Amino acid sequence: MERPPATYQVHGPSLRRHRMGQGRSVQAVAEAAGISRSYLQRLETGTRECMGPERYIRLRTALNATDDQILAPPEAPSHERR
Template identity: 75%
Template sequence: MARTPAHYLVHGPSLRRRRMSQGLSVQEAADRAGISRSYLQRLETGTRERMGPKRYIRLRTALNATDEQLSIPPEEPPEER
């Protein structure tokens, strides 16, 4: 049985893009997820990157998103010169 992580890392720009693609303001998304507007703004700006499981799941559900859509993308290999 898989264990729930102690926290989730969230990629701010990806989170913001997902929220905006849903047509939601910061306040609307925060209300749907049951978190404060300032907490969501800190996540989007990268001031805060970690979320506890309960808040993360509520936010992911509110944005109809997958873990991959909200997580830090893998590093891209450097371009060859």
């Protein structure tokens, strides 16, 4: 059985877009996910990018989101970046 990653790197702008697209406040989503409003704000602004698995799953569930919708995209290999 595969273990979950130690941390999940969320993409702040995508997280914010998804929340706002649902018409929900930072406070409402934070409460639903069991995290603080300031923690969610730091994730959305990119001040904080990584979350532990339990918090990440609660946030994803609260937003009814998929990994593709709120995780940071994998970094392209250096030879593909330009």
